[in-house]
Amino acid sequence: MINGTEPPTKTARGAKGVVLLIACALVIVPFLAVISTSLADQQQITEAGGYVLFPSHPSFDAYQAIFRGGVVTRATIVSILLTVVGCGLSIVVVVSMAYSLSRPGSWGQRPLLFLVLFTMLFSAGIIPNYLLIKELGLIDSYWALLLPGLTSAFQIIIVRAFFLEVPGEILDAAKIDGANEFQILVRVMLPLSKAVVAVVGLFSAVGYWNAYFNAILYINSPEKWPLQLVLRTYVVDNTSIGVDIPGEVVPPQQSLQMAILVVSLVPICLVYPFLQRHFAKGIVLGAVKG
Amino acid sequence: MVTVLPRRARPSSKAADPPVAGGKQQSSAQRFWRDRFLLLIGLPGIVLLILFHYVPLLGNVIAFKDYQPYLTIPESPWVGLDNFRIVIDGDPEFVNALVNTLVISFVQLVLVFPVPIGLALLLNSLMSERLKRIAQSVLYLPHFMSWVIVVAIFQHMLGNAGLYNTWARVHDLPLLSIIGNPDLFIPLITSQVIWKDAGWGTIIFLAAMSRVDTQLYESVAVDGGGRMRQLWHVTLPTIRPVIVLLLILRLGDVLSVGFEQIFLQQGPVGLDASEVLDTYVYNRGIVGGNWGAAAAVGLMKGLIGTVLVLAANKVAHLFGERGVYAKW
Numbered sequence: 001m002i003n004g005t006e007p008p009t010k011t012a013r014g015a016k017g018v019v020l021l022i023a024c025a026l027v028i029v030p031f032l033a034v035i036s037t038s039l040a041d042q043q044q045i046t047e048a049g050g051y052v053l054f055p056s057h058p059s060f061d062a063y064q065a066i067f068r069g070g071v072v073t074r075a076t077i078v079s080i081l082l083t084v085v086g087c088g089l090s091i092v093v094v095v096s097m098a099y100s101l102s103r104p105g106s107w108g109q110r111p112l113l114f115l116v117l118f119t120m121l122f123s124a125g126i127i128p129n130y131l132l133i134k135e136l137g138l139i140d141s142y143w144a145l146l147l148p149g150l151t152s153a154f155q156i157i158i159v160r161a162f163f164l165e166v167p168g169e170i171l172d173a174a175k176i177d178g179a180n181e182f183q184i185l186v187r188v189m190l191p192l193s194k195a196v197v198a199v200v201g202l203f204s205a206v207g208y209w210n211a212y213f214n215a216i217l218y219i220n221s222p223e224k225w226p227l228q229l230v231l232r233t234y235v236v237d238n239t240s241i242g243v244d245i246p247g248e249v250v251p252p253q254q255s256l257q258m259a260i261l262v263v264s265l266v267p268i269c270l271v272y273p274f275l276q277r278h279f280a281k282g283i284v285l286g287a288v289k290g
Numbered sequence: 291m292v293t294v295l296p297r298r299a300r301p302s303s304k305a306a307d308p309p310v311a312g313g314k315q316q317s318s319a320q321r322f323w324r325d326r327f328l329l330l331i332g333l334p335g336i337v338l339l340i341l342f343h344y345v346p347l348l349g350n351v352i353a354f355k356d357y358q359p360y361l362t363i364p365e366s367p368w369v370g371l372d373n374f375r376i377v378i379d380g381d382p383e384f385v386n387a388l389v390n391t392l393v394i395s396f397v398q399l400v401l402v403f404p405v406p407i408g409l410a411l412l413l414n415s416l417m418s419e420r421l422k423r424i425a426q427s428v429l430y431l432p433h434f435m436s437w438v439i440v441v442a443i444f445q446h447m448l449g450n451a452g453l454y455n456t457w458a459r460v461h462d463l464p465l466l467s468i469i470g471n472p473d474l475f476i477p478l479i480t481s482q483v484i485w486k487d488a489g490w491g492t493i494i495f496l497a498a499m500s501r502v503d504t505q506l507y508e509s510v511a512v513d514g515g516g517r518m519r520q521l522w523h524v525t526l527p528t529i530r531p532v533i534v535l536l537l538i539l540r541l542g543d544v545l546s547v548g549f550e551q552i553f554l555q556q557g558p559v560g561l562d563a564s565e566v567l568d569t570y571v572y573n574r575g576i577v578g579g580n581w582g583a584a585a586a587v588g589l590m591k592g593l594i595g596t597v598l599v600l601a602a603n604k605v606a607h608l609f610g611e612r613g614v615y616a617k618w
Contacts, residue, residue, distance in 0.1 A: 012517075016412060020421075023409070024428045026485065030443045031431075033453050037446075051446070051453040093335045100332025107318065107325040112336065119343040122596045125588030126568070127575045128349030131363070132342070151339040181327040210436030213550050217576065228438045235442040236554055261442055268434045276430055 029053075031265075038062055038258035045252050062255035063263075071222075071230055072260055078142075079227035083208045083267070086146050090204035091197055093150045098159035099185045104168065120153045126217070133218055144218035145226070149207060155200045162196040163189060199278045202271060209267055227264050235261055353586040359579075373586035384587065386562065387570035394547045394566060397476055399540060402483050406491030407533065411521065413492060414499045429489025437550040440486050444478070445469050470558035479551060494536065498529040538606050542599030545591050567591050 037051050039058035045051070066072040100106070101113055129148070138144040166189065174188045190197065212228035219225060225233075233239050235257045251259075268275075316324065353373055355366040376384045409429070416422045432440065447453050449469040458465050468474050506524045515523070549568040556564045565573070567587065575584025 016415065019412060020416075020425055023489075024425060027428050027432055027489070030447050030453075034443060034446065051456055093338060096331045097335030097339075100328050100335075103325070103328055105321075106328055107321045108329070112332070115336070115339060115344075119339065121599060122347075122592055123343070124346035124350060125585070125592055126571050127352070127581060127585040127588050128346035129342075130576060131349045131352070131581075132346045135363075147338065148342040151335055151342065156335075181331060185331065206434055210434075210438075212436060212438050213553065228436055231438045231442060232554060236438060236445060237557065257442075258446070261439060261446075264439055265435070269431075272431065272434065275434055276427060 034258050034261050034265075038255055038262045040252075040255055042252045045254055051254070059251075062251040062259035065251050066256060066259055066263070071225075071234075072227075072263070074223065075225050075227040075230040076263060078224065079209060079264075080267075082142060082145060082226055083205050086149070086208035087201050087205040089146060090150055090152070090155070091201050094152065094155045094159055094200050094204075095190070095193075095197060096185070097151065098156050098163055099181075099189060101156070102160045102163035103171075116151070116153045116156050119151075130217055139218055140220045140224065141218075142224070145208075145211065145214050148214070149204070149211075152203070155203055159193070159196050159200060162193055166192055195278065198274065202275055202278060205271070206268065206275065227260075231260055231264050350585060350589045352582055353589045355582055357581040357585075359581075369582065373582040374590070376583050377587065377590060383561075383565070383574075384570065387565045387567050390564070391545055391547055391566040394476055394479070395544045398480055398483060398547065399544075401480055402488070403537070403540060405484050405488040407495055407529075409488055410492035410495035410499065411525065414496060414525070415517075426489070426492075429492070431489075432486045433490035435486065437486075437548075437554060440482055441551065441554045444482055444485075448478075472559050472563035475555075475559050475563045479548060479555070482551060483548060494532055495529055498532040499525060502528045534606055534609075538599070538602040541602040542595060544598060545595050 033051055033053055036053055036055050037045070039060070039062075040052040040055045041059045041061060044055055044057075067076075097116070101109055101116070103109075133139060133144045133148075138147075170192075171184055171188060174184045179187065210228065212226070212232060215226050215229045219229070240253065322329070349363070352363060352366065354368060354370060355363070356369045356372075357363065357366040371378075375381075413422055413425060416425070435443075445452060448466055449455070450465075450467070452469070455465050457463075468478055471478075502525060507520050510520045510523060545567055547566050547568075549566070552564055552566055553569050553572070556569060561569075561573070568591075571584045571588045571591070574580045574587070578584075
């Protein structure tokens, strides 16, 4: 990568390799232990003294138990729905706002843009936000989890920056052909901006999937809990999981807990390749490129 | 973390184009009418933005009121600055939260902030692109995990019944007492922050490093300088604006320390060690029902935070760095 120098000495390379290896192991080993333990049965866990790093004969009993219906199943469905709906709404809101703020010389653009950016600088705080949701009658409603996060200034700025790069001539041509603003956005702008729309969609999806505190604030009924809240209750706070399977051996607590943890990891890992590629681009686009 | 710089439209782009064919200046009303469909497209977002980001600002009036849930906000009696007494008189619980916040912020500034820089330098110096990509893929992953997952993983690795301690018991090794130990709370949350975000934090520095003019490295080599000199005289000066920028943003956030993360772990540790300003506002207001006082603390925190960001930005300008808002 660096030209014009002699390659680093053997010691330097060795030291670097060791540091890098330790750093990567610190990330991988915990995940490995979590996944392995979720696949272990009582006998293996007892033999290993609690946690298993390499299960000799993996069993999916723990997963079957938590997906039998009941708290975890319901919470998983809730989380998936929240994520999908939130992601879709985010894309619509962010893209439309970014577009309406991206046309040069449009009416009120600078004040409106300031309105968006100011939210990055000052936020009202937990108490006023809670009171607003309460006044709107949204306590215990999923809208309380969905609506407040839709207008992320960060996402709007990223999409707007992308839209500004699209040559104005293309849009003008569409206009001359008789397209209205809405048609220009849907037929011309969006097909050109699939990458940035994907970024926004992923940003929001991860955000909605990972959110837990807003549910603590606004959702009172445990049967409406998203998965992260279930994870907090049963895994972080160590509340015992009541799995009642008549006539069968109940999988060990540890496996059940780790299985819930894995379920909450899986969607993130599935989209991770895209996340890594696009998020890095988005961050850099927003921040470094001048 | 917010790391966006609004960019000025480039002079060559259509920002300079005349607004309409013919280029005649139009009155505001004419432009409003011309842009009506454009504004209509943005309207739902603007409404949501005002409703969820600006209307709550009004809710801060309860900082000056004795708000009770059975009364509406307008009905609650005004109490002047009474709610700010806990700040002015130094209510012990408030002072504890403030001190904890500042200590945690300072510790994290010193211990967390440099880690991504070091890691980025390490990744940047790797000869093998492939190795670099693999390492990045691994190190970025924890960033996308929720705090619930991160805290759960830490508990199941380091907790009393966790992976290490069960293994150590079998092998008669010393046990770790980290989880739930108030004395080690700050090191614990600091290492969680590093575990989760240090890898991800390298992105911005790596991007900055990739813009280093490689001829400069060659010049250093020609002048007889080794790799350390290249690092010191070329790489670090190149990424300095980014370091300053991120430091500014961090300083502006000095009163906010990992709310979601700390909130999850308050139970076993206790409030003495773990209460910070944000959790104080939640525990005092929404749990404790002391709405006015909590709102007062939240309002002060928000105002001071905003002043801090603006001040830090000003300082950066004085030192000749571009800061956060220089592009405007």
